[in-house]
Amino acid sequence: xxxxxxxxxxxxxxxxxxxxxxxxxxxxxxxxxxxxxxxxxxxxxxxxxxxxxxxxxxxxxxxxxxxxxxxxxxxxxxxxxxxxxxxxxxxxxxxxxxxxxxxxxxxxxxxxxxxxxxxxxxxxxxxxxxxxxxxxxxxxxxxxxxxxxxxxxxxxxxxxxxxxxxxxxxxxxxxxxxxxxxxxxxxxxxxxxxxxxx
Amino acid sequence: xxxxxxxxxxxxxxxxxxxxxxxxxxxxxxxxxxxxxxxxxxxxxxxxxxxxxxxxxxxxxxxxxxxxxxxxxxxxxxxxxxxxxxxxxxxxxxxxxxxxxxxxxxxxxxxxxxxxxxxxxxxxxxxxxxxxxxxxxxxxxxxxxxxxxxxxxxxxxxxxxxxxxxxxxxxxxxxxxxxxxxxxxxxxxxxxxxxxxx
Numbered sequence: 001x002x003x004x005x006x007x008x009x010x011x012x013x014x015x016x017x018x019x020x021x022x023x024x025x026x027x028x029x030x031x032x033x034x035x036x037x038x039x040x041x042x043x044x045x046x047x048x049x050x051x052x053x054x055x056x057x058x059x060x061x062x063x064x065x066x067x068x069x070x071x072x073x074x075x076x077x078x079x080x081x082x083x084x085x086x087x088x089x090x091x092x093x094x095x096x097x098x099x100x101x102x103x104x105x106x107x108x109x110x111x112x113x114x115x116x117x118x119x120x121x122x123x124x125x126x127x128x129x130x131x132x133x134x135x136x137x138x139x140x141x142x143x144x145x146x147x148x149x150x151x152x153x154x155x156x157x158x159x160x161x162x163x164x165x166x167x168x169x170x171x172x173x174x175x176x177x178x179x180x181x182x183x184x185x186x187x188x189x190x191x192x193x194x195x196x197x198x
Numbered sequence: 199x200x201x202x203x204x205x206x207x208x209x210x211x212x213x214x215x216x217x218x219x220x221x222x223x224x225x226x227x228x229x230x231x232x233x234x235x236x237x238x239x240x241x242x243x244x245x246x247x248x249x250x251x252x253x254x255x256x257x258x259x260x261x262x263x264x265x266x267x268x269x270x271x272x273x274x275x276x277x278x279x280x281x282x283x284x285x286x287x288x289x290x291x292x293x294x295x296x297x298x299x300x301x302x303x304x305x306x307x308x309x310x311x312x313x314x315x316x317x318x319x320x321x322x323x324x325x326x327x328x329x330x331x332x333x334x335x336x337x338x339x340x341x342x343x344x345x346x347x348x349x350x351x352x353x354x355x356x357x358x359x360x361x362x363x364x365x366x367x368x369x370x371x372x373x374x375x376x377x378x379x380x381x382x383x384x385x386x387x388x389x390x391x392x393x394x395x396x
Binding site for chain 2: 003005010025030034051055064
């Protein structure tokens with residue numbers, strides 16, 4: 001016999017649809033919700049629906065935003081003629097923790113034939129249009145250092161050669177605080193290749 | 199500068215309040231919600247509020263329920279004169295996977311002086327009242343095999359001696375499929391103590 005009352009079962013089922021939430025975690029969260037004050041459940045419910053309804057993509061850089069253009073594209077202090085191309089809005093978050101002051105272009109993924117993602121599924125047409133309408137000095141390819149990210153960077157580099165004066169790729173090497181002994185050989189090879197005078 | 203649009207930041211903040219959800223998981227879930235169809239976010243939001251509003255405690259056994267008395271207490275096929283005392287509604291779920299056919303009484307925790315939980319904070323008065331109004335043959339103490347659970351079982355055993363003909367405690371021993379070599383010595387001692395003829 002079903003032990004959970006239907007409203008609880010439904011909540012657990014909905015929670016297990018979230019990434020990284022298994023049945024046990026969903027159960028734990030559901031019981032937490034039952035014990036917490038009602039306003040907490042209501043606040044989370046409202047935040048879910050409001051985030052979903054109010055957030056869309058910036059029509060310029062395709063980062064997620066609740067205004068269009070997004071806050072970063074509206075910010076006149078940003079350097080407009082340097083565009084950093086990333087796969088995902090989360091990459092923008094990571095880069096914003098650095099001192100980077102340029103603009104972004106979010107592709108919405110990387111080329112991956114295995115997952116059926118080709119150049120047409122990414123915001124590459126939109127990048128071309130943007131490069132045509134605004135003069136850009138440098139395009140920084142900051143896709144991930146994975147097979148798919150590298151393939152995407154190579155594809156873009158070939159496609160845009162001649163259109164943008166400078167196309168760069170972020171460096172590969174040892175992570176700061178990393179240990180030579182434990183780093184994989186691909187990274188170490190890249191670190192050696194990328195060596196520079198000090 | 200804040201990179202996340204406010205509605206997204208709010209969703210991440212609300213998600214981190216859930217147990218077992220850190221900032222990174224909250225961010226991953228929030229991005230999943232943004233990419234998923236709106237009906238999924240709405241379904242989760244509704245499930246949250248509905249679970250919180252519709253679920254309360256059974257006035258007989260204090261298990262969580264959306265009816266009063268709960269489905270288990272309403273079920274006339276259950277054995278009414280055997281009551282299994284547990285700490286938490288989740289323990290009922292676990293026991294319902296066994297062939298146990300008796301009734302339950304959910305204490306809502308265990309005696310824990312360190313956390314300021316005394317007998318008065320548990321549903322012990324309600325258990326006494328229940329034992330007074332209905333004839334009960336056996337009370338099975340199925341609190342957890344922890345310090346707090348043992349203390350609660352001892353307390354109840356002393357309190358109810360003479361009121362209930364038979365008071366039993368669930369067995370301690372080796373978990374099925376467990377390995378003698380890896381079991382802790384407390385469990386092994388209990389397993390030895392509890393040995394029986396075969």
